[in-house]
Amino acid sequence: MIYLDNAATTYPKPRAVRIAVQRALVRYGANPGRAGHAMAIASSEEVYRCRCEAADFFNAPGPECVAFTLNCTSAVNFVLKGLLHAGDHVVVSCLEHNAVMRPLHALAASGVTWTEARVFPGDNDRTVAAFREALRDNTKLVFCTHASNVWGIRLPVERIAALARQYGVPTAVDCAQSAGLLPIDMADSGIDYLCAAGHKGLYGPMGTGMLITPHGGELATLVEGGTGTESLSQEQPSGMPERFESGTVNMPGIAGLRAGIDFVRCTGRSHILEHEISLLRSLYAGLSATDGVELYTPMPDPRWCAPVLSFNLRGMASEEVGRALGACGIAVRAGLHCAPSAHRFYGTLERGAVRICPSAFSTQTDMRTLLAAVRQILMKKSRKKALNLSKDMVK
């Protein structure tokens, strides 16, 4: 199988990640942060090493700023529902995933409103201006994706965070698609809340995500419970990261995530980005030279996009193309990618699109095989159409 659905979850995982997960199941079988026996402390040490690795990777103020979550979506929910109250206003981009939009719709019932700022691909000045225009007196948060999970369009989050800070508004960024690929520096960027998936560009196992923030104590909690600390109190602890880690954490997943972050660091984040972009540029060149392929975005350029490319084939539904590619042994994601806003942006809300996302392990041969498969699908479709036409003529 040629796996090109890495925007959903990267596969395969690096060998070091698989080994780390297996080792955790053997060596770190006790709850971290709870008991004081040797294996519990060893588990806690491993979790702490991952916090340090993540804090260092994103240049967060310290390991205590890293709370492990189920995924990026749960981190997003912690921020939105922990910060916003009736009468509050939020600025989001027009490319947000449902991980952001569905919690906002749920919050609308309690009087939270939002404005979608338009994104201008390749023109950061206009994008930042759109965010400025969207700010209101009651804006309590700017929340935007770092890179669209459908089109790869990259938002100037550092400039947006600087703008928001001028108005005293905190910024949260959905880094589901960018963590491990695009540069993210919490100290330099002024991002207040960073939500990341562990199982995508950081090459960790599924069931891992992170909320990274120095302001966790300011968020109300969605989930309360045992943290192994302050047990006599019925109040949820205010300190990070325990405030957001009630119950037993995903110990094997966190161990795998640490190995994944280490893999990205050792391979080189920018090297992985360049590799994936070069693959997509080759694919883009081939697709744009193929009659019947509908492309929506310009040639991939790391200044303006993350390595995600979506397209359609003329006269075919995206799911039909996805199925046909699947029959050729190529795994892609077709449809709406849980991001109707992003599809509305390019007018693909009705038919969706076929999304291609390579990983560090993808090759130019994978791209050539995909291109050949796309051309074969188009050819079959064309033959079938011609056949139907001749049948009609005979009738």
Next chain:
Amino acid sequence: MGKPMIEVGSVTYAMKGRGLLARYGIWSRVEKIARTAQGRGCSFGIYVPNRTNEAENILKREGIPVFGRSEREVQL
């Protein structure tokens, strides 16, 4: 010598504190505390048998929330 267990509230801060103290050449160990001096229930602390006062000051200066000091629980 004084009470050698510095209570810091969470295992995360205990481990961070241990790392900070190591940079100052102070040996320490992370240990579980069943009941804190302030009666807050389970917690974690940093056992610092030597230079404890200095260690506490370093931790406070470096932003580690210190909740108090206690005797180390007797190990059987």
